[in-house]
Amino acid sequence: MSGLDQIVKKLTEDTMLADDELAAILETNECDNTLAEAADGKRREIYGTDVYIRGLIEFTNHCKNNCYYCGIRRDNAQLSRYRLSGGEILSCCDTGYELGFRTFVMQGGEDPFYDDDEMCKIIHTIKDKYPDCALTLSIGEKSYKSYKMYFDAGADRYLLRHETADSGHYRQLHPQSMSLENRKECLMNLKSIGFQTGSGFMVGSPYQKTEYLIDDLRFLRELEPEMIGIGPYITHQNTPFKDFKSGSLELTLRLISIIRLMFPYALIPATTALGSIAPNGRELGLKAGANVVMPNLSPVTVRKQYSLYDNKICTGEEAAECRGCLENRVKNAGFQIVVARGDVKKCSVTLT
Ligand code: SAM
Ligand code: FES
Numbered sequence: 001m002s003g004l005d006q007i008v009k010k011l012t013e014d015t016m017l018a019d020d021e022l023a024a025i026l027e028t029n030e031c032d033n034t035l036a037e038a039a040d041g042k043r044r045e046i047y048g049t050d051v052y053i054r055g056l057i058e059f060t061n062h063c064k065n066n067c068y069y070c071g072i073r074r075d076n077a078q079l080s081r082y083r084l085s086g087g088e089i090l091s092c093c094d095t096g097y098e099l100g101f102r103t104f105v106m107q108g109g110e111d112p113f114y115d116d117d118e119m120c121k122i123i124h125t126i127k128d129k130y131p132d133c134a135l136t137l138s139i140g141e142k143s144y145k146s147y148k149m150y151f152d153a154g155a156d157r158y159l160l161r162h163e164t165a166d167s168g169h170y171r172q173l174h175p176q177s178m179s180l181e182n183r184k185e186c187l188m189n190l191k192s193i194g195f196q197t198g199s200g201f202m203v204g205s206p207y208q209k210t211e212y213l214i215d216d217l218r219f220l221r222e223l224e225p226e227m228i229g230i231g232p233y234i235t236h237q238n239t240p241f242k243d244f245k246s247g248s249l250e251l252t253l254r255l256i257s258i259i260r261l262m263f264p265y266a267l268i269p270a271t272t273a274l275g276s277i278a279p280n281g282r283e284l285g286l287k288a289g290a291n292v293v294m295p296n297l298s299p300v301t302v303r304k305q306y307s308l309y310d311n312k313i314c315t316g317e318e319a320a321e322c323r324g325c326l327e328n329r330v331k332n333a334g335f336q337i338v339v340a341r342g343d344v345k346k347c348s349v350t351l352t
């Protein structure tokens with residue numbers, strides 16, 4: 001057995017590696033197939049071939065933040081901005097429920113228009129009508145008090161990528177008004193309140209190095225999130241990073257496999273960004289160890305305006321088309337979509 005194969009075997013058995021071993025498998029494509037096979041096996045042990053779907057509702061593209069990589073950042077004056085009303089959001093859920101979605105994800109920029117009372121009103125309305133569904137929020141950094149209010153109103157899960165666990169790198173990606181410290185504190189608060197919590201990062205973001213990726217994996221180990229979302233960084237023409245190149249399919253798939261082996265129980269999406277850099281990116285993501293897909297439920301009229309990066313897929317299709325297209329893709333990759341909330345199967349594995 002080669003040295004690299006031995007490292008993959010160790011990761012599969014122990015769920016952890018030393019820094020130099022992680023660096024060795026991150027920096028070569030030689031063990032990508034072995035990694036993907038091991039990750040696929042691990043996912044099958046816990047989740048079988050089930051793939052969970054999340055109906056994504058991109059309900060506002062207003063944002064008070066100015067992340068250098070993000071197409072809906074405050075200073076992108078080229079973008080026409082929109083907000084969905086509570087009624088419009090509920091109507092996306094109605095369509096989604098009919099299509100078999102049992103998790104709705106409300107994602108948006110950090111938009112003060114939706115204050116805590118407004119958010120809680122919307123959460124209550126959705127949960128009252130669909131008590132059998134999980135509601136996930138992805139609306140950025142808020143106070144402990146706000147998170148607690150959302151949780152008490154009925155929200156079940158929260159997605160907040162840490163983006164990078166290296167504070168110097170964090171500073172290269174975000175303006176002074178934001179800090180890694182606050183991001184981490186938000187994540188710890190979400191966990192302690194009781195949310196199923198998701199974190200993650202972009203692969204190939206500007207200035208990223210192998211050592212930062214290792215820090216990312218170590219931070220995730222500390223946090224032990226239920227959901228881990230990674231996708232390639234993709235350049236957007238109206239951001240300060242317009243001249244940087246996008247992240248690669250290869251490294252993203254490699255990291256999905258490594259993350260599956262480190263966190264066997266985790267809910268890991270094959271992201272829209274992965275599908276946007278390669279036509280079969282999401283299928284490859286599933287084969288590399290992912291077990292979640294997040295089709296778009298937003299009204300077609302606003303989809304193009306939620307432009308986080310250039311050439312984002314699925315911006316012209318109706319929800320039903322998206323659902324049908326994904327169903328086929330998942331099936332062709334050897335898996336099946338299930339109608340279920342798709343909660344985490346909590347840790348039957350001891351992490352080292
Ligand atoms: N405002 C919320 C937040 O900050 O968590 C949710 C919306 S934010 C647009 C969701 C995620 O999109 C971010 O966590 C980031 O990783 C990802 N994203 C933003 N710009 C991107 C880009 N250019 N390429 C790939 N992913 C991007
Ligand atoms: Fe706020 Fe991207 S800068 S969502």
